[in-house]
Amino acid sequence: MSSPTMTIRPMSSSEVPLAIEWADREGWNPGLDDAQTFHAADPEGFWIGEVDHEPVAVISAVRSGKNFGFLGFYIVHPDFRAQGYGLAIWNRAMDHLAGRTIGLDGVVDQQDNYRKSGFQIAYRNIRQQGTSQNFAPADSRIVPISQIPFETLCTYDRRYFPADRSEFLQSWIGEEHGLSRAFLDGQTLRGYSTLRQCAEGWKFGPLFADTPAIAETLFQALQNEIPTGETIFLDTPEPNTEATDLAQRYKMRPVFETARMYRGQEPSVSLEGIYGVTSFELG
Secondary structure (H helix, E strand, C coil), X not given: CCCCCCEEEECCCCCHHHHHHHHHHCCCCCECCHHHHXXXXXXXXXXXXXXXXXXXXXXXXXXXXXXXXXXXXXXXXXXXXXXXXXXXXXXXXXXXXCCCXXXXXXXXXXXXXXXXXXXXXXXXXXXXXXECCCCCCCCCCEEEHHXXXXXXXXXXXXXXXXXXXXXXXXXXXXXXXXXXXXXXXXXXXXXXXXXXXXXXXXEEEEEEECCHHHHHHHHHHHHCCXXXXXXXXXEEECCCHHHHHHHHHCCCEEEEEEEEEEECCCCCCCHHHEEECCCCCCC
């Protein structure tokens, strides 16, 4: 017996919180402001599948620049799995990103399925969990991100992300439940990071820096702005051993992993400067 037909359509901004809610149920620990920020990255990049007007599947396929896209929020409601709905909405998302290099962060039990769609593993990302501390006094070179010309921030961000994502950044650094800080060496931007409040604790992302010392300074400075003893998370790319060393020095422990996978040419980014991935949903 065939499954009922699913209708697939773009999600409106008011519907994206459903994807956030489902992600929370999956244990992915989204940020409190993620719905509005992620939708701003590509208002046409979120899709919902419905059967008889009931949501059964969601996915995001966010375009950045002219040649890159990223898949996330690939979730079928538990009551509707193994009925072909996941593949149908997956194919729609892939069509939305046709002609682009496509990235995703794949959980372990889905990586073989992604390989069947032409994705190859580039490296692992490891989610580290720890507890916030106080490191006052703060370093005077740490400044609010608002003091950095936005064009300068976007240019710096392009070292570590494969395409322009200025629409996303504009929303990301202004989140109500987030803190964004930059490291200025004289007048030169040499690192920046965001720490945002999530369903559980606080999550760094991104944490980009020219050197391990700058990354650590940002890591400490942002913790100074939240209560001591809060749960914190840092998603470290495994090839950057300085990032994993940073996590270990602060007694963080691995709690989750994904594989960064690409279909198409693997982007050239400066992994040695990525101490914390921006997000597993948008890259």
